[in-house]
Amino acid sequence: MRVVLAPDSFKGSATADEVVHALAAGLRRADRSIETVARPMADGGEGTLAAFLTATAGAVRHRLVVDGPAGPARASWVELPDRTGVVELAAVSGIELLAGSLRPWDAHTIGVGQAIAAALDQGVERLLVGIGSSASTDAGTGLLTALGARFLTAEGRPAAPGARGLRSVAAIDVSRLRELPVGGVSVLCDVQSPLVGEAGAARVFGPQKGFTDAECRRVDADLRMVATLISRALPAARPNAPGAGAAGGAGFALSAWGGVMQSGAAAVADRVGLVAALADADLVVTGEGRFDGQSARGKVAQFVRDAAAEAGVPVAVVAGQVSMDADTSGFAQVVSLTDLAGSGVDARRDPTRWLRRAGRVLAERLRP
Structure with a gap:
């Protein structure tokens, strides 16, 4: 399985690169056959x-x-x-x-x-x-x-x-x-x-x-x-x-x-070659610190979701926190670090640990 990792930074907690590496480590720990492709994203803000x-x-x-x-x-x-x-x-x-x-x-x-x-x-x-x-x-x-x-x-x-x-x-x-x-x-x-x-x-x-x-x-x-x-x-x-x-x-x-x-998001995606990376992907994973109602208004998660849909690739989102008003339609999987850690405080205290756990959770959910 080939998984493209295209998250935004988790503002104040982890850079997009750090998110990519932690998710990749979690995916590979759960399934060594998974190939990950790093495409860290940004939307004009931090990162x-x-x-x-x-x-x-x-x-x-x-x-x-x-x-x-x-x-x-x-x-x-x-x-x-x-x-x-x-x-x-x-x-x-x-x-x-x-x-x-x-x-x-x-x-x-x-x-x-x-x-x-x-x-x-x-x-x-x-x-x-x-x-x-x-x-x-x-x-x-x-x-x-x-x-x-x-x-x-x-x-x-x-x-x-x-x-x-x-x-x-x-x-x-x-x-x-x-x-x-x-x-x-x-x-x-x-x-x-x-x-x-x-x-x-x-x-x-x-x-x-x-x-x-x-x-x-x-x-x-x-x-x-x-x-x-x-x-x-x-x-x-x-x-x-x-x-x-x-x-x-x-x-x-x-x-x-x-x-x-x-x-x-479009400018960064063009620079990092996101669309080309999606061509032979089995899954794309995006994410951000807080996934909420604003996420569907020009931010990275929404852009990656739309690009993945056009390429016919399922997409998952991993977020530090998922709000009640978040639009999760179009996402095959949604993983909240807050839910995994038990609280937002614990998730922010050690985001790398919970991002690795999120990678493992995704790998387990993808098993036939």
């Missing part, structure tokens, strides 16, 4: 850099120090042999960099812009920017600032970074905003939310950044005001476009700059 770096011969990691969401942070971007630069928001301005201490008003995306600027300085001809797992809700004003834009108060001073400064923005100067690379910018995005409104950046994702319900409503109003100003300065800005609300509005800012939204 995107690693996926491109692992899948591309000759890729180079460039290291730098950026202004992270909680101060200076060591970061990197990846240069591919075809002069494409890959920047991952999660690695430079991600919520995991806050180490559990949320900064809803002051976290920003300046580091993303600095990493993009570094790639441009290196002479890349195209950019891929993954924008999942953000720490901030700043409408991308931080990244645009790092690329040369100025967000000014009524007194002509620079507005404070992060959501805190949005309400004070009275004018925007884009005269020194850097130009896009000749091959353009693809924004790898896993959500379809607009910037503002009930389904927007603040109202949907604000609570996980640390805002109260009342603060979410206030920030939504501030985002709407800033979006109006940015739209006047940058005609490509579309606050209601799908993905504009991704990463606290970083999707809006990058598209206003001229970037084009693209499925992050």
Whole structure:
């Protein structure tokens, strides 16, 4: 039996590579005849850099120090042999960099812009920017600032970074905003939310950044005001476009700059050769840390399920936790590490152990 392993990372617990290796160990321990094929995935969020770096011969990691969401942070971007630069928001301005201490008003995306600027300085001809797992809700004003834009108060001073400064923005100067690379910018995005409104950046994702319900409503109003100003300065800005609300509005800012939204999972799948690997597979296993109602909306599990269905290959999902609202249709098997371990705490404490157990469980269920 040939099994393709194509999981996302289990955010904060295990990288996609670690998930692949643990599942493979469990499958082979249960049945030595099983052949595993590693295709670690990502959707633009955490693990995107690693996926491109692992899948591309000759890729180079460039290291730098950026202004992270909680101060200076060591970061990197990846240069591919075809002069494409890959920047991952999660690695430079991600919520995991806050180490559990949320900064809803002051976290920003300046580091993303600095990493993009570094790639441009290196002479890349195209950019891929993954924008999942953000720490901030700043409408991308931080990244645009790092690329040369100025967000000014009524007194002509620079507005404070992060959501805190949005309400004070009275004018925007884009005269020194850097130009896009000749091959353009693809924004790898896993959500379809607009910037503002009930389904927007603040109202949907604000609570996980640390805002109260009342603060979410206030920030939504501030985002709407800033979006109006940015739209006047940058005609490509579309606050209601799908993905504009991704990463606290970083999707809006990058598209206003001229970037084009693209499925992050599709871009990574193309790079790692997922479809080719499925051609003679007997099973594909995908997974993520939390499998819930959002998983069927452009994330890795849904993408792999659809690709497997097109190839006529059954698909299983392994997740740290499976929510009650998760859409499990189309999956031949669903395995929860929380169920195997007895609790989410125990599953997160030793994910490798329970991923190996999940591999063994799948192998046992596959026996005729």
